[in-house]
Structure formats: structure tokens, C-alpha cells
Amino acid sequence: MTELGSARCCASLRNATAMKPCGAGCRCGDTMVTGMNNFCQLLLPFALLAVLASGCAQERSAPPAPTAEIRFVPEMQAFRELDDWQRCEPDAHGAEAESVRRAWKVFAPRVEEQVTPRRVRELSGWAKKEMETYRSVPPFAAVPLKPVAADREQGKVLFEGTADTLPSHHPTIVTRWLKVFLVYDRRADEIERAIVTIRGQILE
Numbered sequence: 001m002t003e004l005g006s007a008r009c010c011a012s013l014r015n016a017t018a019m020k021p022c023g024a025g026c027r028c029g030d031t032m033v034t035g036m037n038n039f040c041q042l043l044l045p046f047a048l049l050a051v052l053a054s055g056c057a058q059e060r061s062a063p064p065a066p067t068a069e070i071r072f073v074p075e076m077q078a079f080r081e082l083d084d085w086q087r088c089e090p091d092a093h094g095a096e097a098e099s100v101r102r103a104w105k106v107f108a109p110r111v112e113e114q115v116t117p118r119r120v121r122e123l124s125g126w127a128k129k130e131m132e133t134y135r136s137v138p139p140f141a142a143v144p145l146k147p148v149a150a151d152r153e154q155g156k157v158l159f160e161g162t163a164d165t166l167p168s169h170h171p172t173i174v175t176r177w178l179k180v181f182l183v184y185d186r187r188a189d190e191i192e193r194a195i196v197t198i199r200g201q202i203l204e
Contacts, residue, residue: 068107068191070114075125075176075198081158081183085149093147093157100145100159100184103191108141111180111194115140120166120178123198127176130167138164140180148181155186166198176200 073079117135124131143161150157164178176198183193 069193070111071193071195072119072123073195073197074123076200077125077197079195079197081151081195082149082181085151085156085158088147088150088157090146090148093150096157096184096186097145097147097159099189100157100182100191103184104143104145104182105141107191107194108139108143111196112137112140115163115178115196119196120198123196124166125198126174126200127167127169130169134167137178143180145182156192157184157186158182159184173203174200175203 071079115137117137120137121131121134140161140163143163145159145161147157148160159182161180161182162177163180166176166178168174168176177200179197179199181195181197182191183195184190185192
């Protein structure tokens with residue numbers, strides 16, 4: 001298409017989008033462009049459909065906005081999901097585990113924003129002096145997750161992940177971990193809550 005023809009076509013498209021389509025006798029400048037005008041009007045609906053289809057495809061592929069609650073539990077304090085729910089084997093809930101991992105990739109960045117080194121130090125009940133040098137929290141998205149407990153009546157499963165090994169006041173006998181627990185709602189197929197805490201183990 002020549003430069004002059006392109007200019008005439010663009011002019012016709014502007015007329016069409018303004019709901020003022022050129023008629024058969026429309027003059028663009030001083031030259032009759034009836035054929036070009038009709039051609040552009042024929043192309044316009046297809047162009048609009050292509051734009052709409054592209055927008056819909058992008059909307060469908062966008063991940064859902066994470067809305068789950070983030071809760072912080074001080075070191076070794078009890079919480080009902082871990083202490084009251086029925087324990088389950090690590091290889092249980094295989095189908096749910098895959099759904100949780102996918103949802104966690106979307107939700108993890110929001111958790112990472114809140115789990116700062118300062119917040120981890122505030123959660124610490126032990127090793128206060130050793131935790132003063134704690135300055136970096138590893139990424140959460142790649143944390144391996146495993147089911148540890150379930151509330152069958154409510155249809156919920158608790159998944160556990162270890163984000164980091166923390167400084168210890170007695171390194172030879174006490175191990176401390178930064179943990180994240182995810183409450184997964186099987187019926188809604190979504191993560192309901194993330195619980196960030198510190199758990200420890202004493203070697204006896």
C-alpha cells in the first residue's frame with residue numbers, strides 16, 4: 001500500500017470508530033477513495049474482535065490475587081492447627097499437595113514481604129543474643145511442603161515447610177527452624193492461611 005493510500009485508510013478508520021462511516025461519495029482530501037473506504041470498513045470489525053480476544057486471553061491467564069491471612073506465632077507457642085488436628089503421613093493428600101504448591105507460588109511473594117529479618121528476630125524466644133546477627137531471610141516460594149495434620153470434618157489440611165535454620169544458643173543440642181505452615185481448604189481449593197513461626201528441637 002502506498003503512503004497516500006495508508007493515510008486515506010487511516011482517515012476512514014477514524015471516521016468509522018467515531019460512528020461516522022464514510023459513504024460511497026466520501027472524499028478524502030481531493031480524491032475519491034470509495035474502494036479503499038469500503039475495504040477499511042470491512043477490516044475494522046475483525047480488528048476490534050482481535051483486540052478484544054487478546055484482552056480476554058490475558059485476563060484468563062492472570063493469577064488470582066492472593067487473599068489468605070498471614071499469622072505470626074512466637075517461637076514454640078502452640079496453635080490449634082498443629083496441636084489439635086489429627087496427624088497425617090507425609091505422603092498423604094497427594095492430589096492436594098500439587099494444588100497447594102501451585103497456589104503457594106502465587107502467595108509466597110506476599111508472605112516474603114512481611115517476613116523480614118527483624119520480624120523473625122521478634123518471633124524468637126530463644127537465642128536472643130545469637131539472633132542479633134540474623135540479617136537475611138531465604139526466599140519462600142521454593143520451600144518444600146508436606147502435609148502434617150488435617151481436620152477431616154472441616155476438609156482442611158495443614159502443610160509444613162522449613163524456610164531456614166536459625167542460630168542456636170546451644171548448637172550441639174538445640175536446632176531451631178523458621179517454619180511456614182499453610183492451611184489448605186480442600187473444598188474451596190485454596191490456601192486459607194499462612195502461619196509463620198519458629199520451631200525447635202532438643203537432642204536428647
